[in-house]
Amino acid sequence: MKKQRGLLIVLSGPSGVGKGTVRKELFSQPDTNYEYSISMTTRNPREGEEDGVDYFFRTREEFESLIEQGGLLEHAEFVGNYYGTPLAYVHETLEAGRDVFLEIEVQGAAQIREKAPDALFIFLAPPSITELEQRLVGRGTETEDVIARRIATAREEVEMMSLYDYVVENDQVQNACDKINAIIVAEHCRRERVEKRYLSMLRGE
Amino acid sequence: MKKQRGLLIVLSGPSGVGKGTVRKELFSQPDTNYEYSISMTTRNPREGEEDGVDYFFRTREEFESLIEQGGLLEHAEFVGNYYGTPLAYVHETLEAGRDVFLEIEVQGAAQIREKAPDALFIFLAPPSITELEQRLVGRGTETEDVIARRIATAREEVEMMSLYDYVVENDQVQNACDKINAIIVAEHCRRERVEKRYLSMLRGE
Numbered sequence: 001m002k003k004q005r006g007l008l009i010v011l012s013g014p015s016g017v018g019k020g021t022v023r024k025e026l027f028s029q030p031d032t033n034y035e036y037s038i039s040m041t042t043r044n045p046r047e048g049e050e051d052g053v054d055y056f057f058r059t060r061e062e063f064e065s066l067i068e069q070g071g072l073l074e075h076a077e078f079v080g081n082y083y084g085t086p087l088a089y090v091h092e093t094l095e096a097g098r099d100v101f102l103e104i105e106v107q108g109a110a111q112i113r114e115k116a117p118d119a120l121f122i123f124l125a126p127p128s129i130t131e132l133e134q135r136l137v138g139r140g141t142e143t144e145d146v147i148a149r150r151i152a153t154a155r156e157e158v159e160m161m162s163l164y165d166y167v168v169e170n171d172q173v174q175n176a177c178d179k180i181n182a183i184i185v186a187e188h189c190r191r192e193r194v195e196k197r198y199l200s201m202l203r204g205e
Numbered sequence: 206m207k208k209q210r211g212l213l214i215v216l217s218g219p220s221g222v223g224k225g226t227v228r229k230e231l232f233s234q235p236d237t238n239y240e241y242s243i244s245m246t247t248r249n250p251r252e253g254e255e256d257g258v259d260y261f262f263r264t265r266e267e268f269e270s271l272i273e274q275g276g277l278l279e280h281a282e283f284v285g286n287y288y289g290t291p292l293a294y295v296h297e298t299l300e301a302g303r304d305v306f307l308e309i310e311v312q313g314a315a316q317i318r319e320k321a322p323d324a325l326f327i328f329l330a331p332p333s334i335t336e337l338e339q340r341l342v343g344r345g346t347e348t349e350d351v352i353a354r355r356i357a358t359a360r361e362e363v364e365m366m367s368l369y370d371y372v373v374e375n376d377q378v379q380n381a382c383d384k385i386n387a388i389i390v391a392e393h394c395r396r397e398r399v400e401k402r403y404l405s406m407l408r409g410e
Binding site: 123125151154155157158161162164165166167168178179181182183185186187189190191194195198199201202 | 327328330356359360362363366367369370371372373383384386387388390391392394395396399400403404406407
């Protein structure tokens with residue numbers, strides 16, 4: 001019988017929203033049963049960062065040669081440094097039936113959406129829906145200018161989130177983690193997935 | 206600003222799968238924050254059953270008059286008795302922004318699927334995927350007849366589940382409840398719902 005392929009979970013969102021903090025909290029929980037895919041970068045390690053733990057630190061030459069070989073699931077360049085997701089680890093882990101978790105920038109997420117439409121895309125959003133709602137219906141103490149800027153930011157975020165399956169507001173790290181874990185549990189119960197498993201079992205695969 | 210409409214949650218599944226037990230366990234948990242819609246029936250109360258708690262007990266005449274008025278979201282007849290879901294309570298509760306939970310038979314669920322495509326449909330399944338998998342790859346101690354019957358049952362269940370969004374195996378009541386709660390949390394994070402809320406807020410609705 002064929003092993004059920006794991007789920008590719010992509011957490012992304014606007015810069016500064018707290019993706020790294022949420023990811024660290026998720027992986028500090030003892031019952032987390034999905035695997036973290038470590039990113040690769042050409043930037044220098046910061047103090048305390050370890051190769052193979054925080055990132056795979058590689059030279060530009062090594063990174064570019066991996067790009068040419070098609071060895072990255074996604075990659076992007078920021079301020080002169082490459083960041084990317086090594087394909088082999090993701091592929092092998094999924095094939096072994098385990099879920100893989102990526103925490104990446106929105107550009108990378110868009111690349112994966114094209115290559116792996118089956119993946120689960122979670123957008124981490126600032127707690128602006130609730131905040132904005134309160135502020136817009138609030139006591140009118142904000143200047144029009146401040147309100148206009150907030151609405152513009154909210155609009156950009158709504159446009160960004162349109163590629164994602166789920167939106168989690170990062171109001172508190174623990175709340176966000178609980179929602180992400182609920183989403184992963186729910187996604188494993190989606191009828192399409194369960195039905196596929198049933199059918200392949202009935203066919204004796 | 207318009208209140209976000211609540212979510213209609215429909216739990217159903219094959220007869221005898223344990224829907225009532227799971228529903229009772231869900232509503233015995235103190236942090237359950239969705240409302241139970243009490244069914245209406247023409248059957249006689251069993252010992253210990255209370256009108257307005259377990260069911261709304263009504264005469265055939267009252268029930269049929271409600272059907273004629275379009276006052277039921279779904280209804281069906283079993284062994285000479287009517288069972289149905291009063292529409293008014295469901296509608297008012299959803300409009301007030303609270304989630305409503307129904308535990309009904311598969312025929313009723315099919316009626317709601319047509320009227321309320323936005324609802325969340327959860328199929329409670331016997332733990333047959335896992336069990337069947339183990340048995341089919343097992344030690345070959347079952348007769349061909351027994352295996353054939355199990356496969357036939359599994360096929361019927363796969364066909365039944367095709368109208369549903371999620372499938373939860375009722376291997377253990379607490380596991381099933383945890384999964385159902387995760388599905389409800391996840392569903393509130395679905396991008397379409399959050400995006401709609403964002404957009405209506407930006408339009409100042």
